Amino acid sequence: MAPTTRQKELGRGERVLPGLWRLRLPLPWPGVPHCNAWAIASGPGIVLVDTGMHEPGSLAQLERAMDQVNLRLEHVRLLACTHAHSDHWGQAAPIMERAGCELWMHPNHAHATAGADDPQAALERRLEVGRQSGVPPRALAEYAERAKNFPSGVAKVVEPDHALVDGVQIETDLGEWTVYETPGHAPSHVCLYQPERRLLISGDHVLGRISLFYDYGHTADPVGEFLRSLDTVDVLDARLALSGHGKPFVDVHGHIEGNRALVAERLEAVLGAVRTEAKTALEILPAVYSQPVDVRNATWFLSETLSYLRHLQGQGRVAPEPDGGVERWRAT
Numbered sequence: 328m329a330p331t332t333r334q335k336e337l338g339r340g341e342r343v344l345p346g347l348w349r350l351r352l353p354l355p356w357p358g359v360p361h362c363n364a365w366a367i368a369s370g371p372g373i374v375l376v377d378t379g380m381h382e383p384g385s386l387a388q389l390e391r392a393m394d395q396v397n398l399r400l401e402h403v404r405l406l407a408c409t410h411a412h413s414d415h416w417g418q419a420a421p422i423m424e425r426a427g428c429e430l431w432m433h434p435n436h437a438h439a440t441a442g443a444d445d446p447q448a449a450l451e452r453r454l455e456v457g458r459q460s461g462v463p464p465r466a467l468a469e470y471a472e473r474a475k476n477f478p479s480g481v482a483k484v485v486e487p488d489h490a491l492v493d494g495v496q497i498e499t500d501l502g503e504w505t506v507y508e509t510p511g512h513a514p515s516h517v518c519l520y521q522p523e524r525r526l527l528i529s530g531d532h533v534l535g536r537i538s539l540f541y542d543y544g545h546t547a548d549p550v551g552e553f554l555r556s557l558d559t560v561d562v563l564d565a566r567l568a569l570s571g572h573g574k575p576f577v578d579v580h581g582h583i584e585g586n587r588a589l590v591a592e593r594l595e596a597v598l599g600a601v602r603t604e605a606k607t608a609l610e611i612l613p614a615v616y617s618q619p620v621d622v623r624n625a626t627w628f629l630s631e632t633l634s635y636l637r638h639l640q641g642q643g644r645v646a647p648e649p650d651g652g653v654e655r656w657r658a659t
């Protein structure tokens with residue numbers, strides 16, 4: 328096999344606890360080979376949490392995973408999404424159609440739904456952020472060309488039937504799950520907690536392998552939101568986390584602490600980079616990340632670094648200096 332060929336992952340279902348199954352679904356993204364949906368027994372059917380991404384053959388992958396644990400799409404009584412990223416919500420429309428079920432999700436989903444309705448406008452906004460961040464025109468043109476082939480991952484934009492906001496309960500055979508709003512990774516992010524069993528469906532808020540991502544540009548301070556959302560789930564004292572990617576994990580508090588430490592480290596790195604001279608966000612990246620910046624990771628790294636800059640700006644520790652359409656940042 329040529330080293331560049333990616334082995335095609337297959338949907339896989341496994342029982343985590345009686346009445347709770349992990350459905351591992353393939354993703355076409357480099358470095359993120361799969362995501363999880365969770366099925367929870369509920370009367371004659373199941374509550375399905377998250378959907379996997381929509382792409383050719385993706386519904387069959389979900390059905391394959393469900394079939395391995397004797398479940399069918401028609402068993403879904405309710406679909407709940409932890410947030411409106413394509414890997415967690417992209418297949419909502421075909422699942423609702425097949426199962427005849429409702430979708431419950433947080434109302435702050437415009438970060439995804441606006442872009443899905445008008446991908447060209449969303450691309451223009453990303454290019455403008457790149458321009459302001461000091462990305463050279465040639466690299467922006469290359470990115471715009473590549474972006475034409477990015478799959479949206481969303482079958483069809485569907486609005487939730489019911490708002491997943493603080494305190495909403497979802498009934499299952501394992502007991503009631505309570506919704507906790509946890510914005511930061513995305514404005515629409517929620518976690519679900521089952522207190523008697525101390526189970527946390529953590530979505531992408533807390534992952535087994537710590538990985539920070541902020542959906543930048545929709546709220547004033549995603550990093551501040553994320554840190555508050557870590558506090559929100561920390562006090563729950565969960566025993567087992569069922570996350571949006573990777574295996575279930577214990578030591579939830581330790582993972583939350585790991586996230587806090589990495590955020591603190593990166594905030595310091597950003598601040599250190601602009602202490603003696605004003606820099607664009609692009610010029611700050613080498614101080615924050617050890618990997619070289621390339622066309623595949625640049626958008627992620629820039630969104631994350633801009634989120635740190637906005638957070639530090641809110642604390643009065645850095646300020647932007649506009650310079651002919653490019654923003655340079657300096658410690659105050």
Ligand SMILES: [Zn+2]
Nearest residue numbers: 410412512531
């Ligand atoms: Zn996500």
Ligand SMILES: [Zn+2]
Nearest residue numbers: 362414531571
């Ligand atoms: Zn995800």
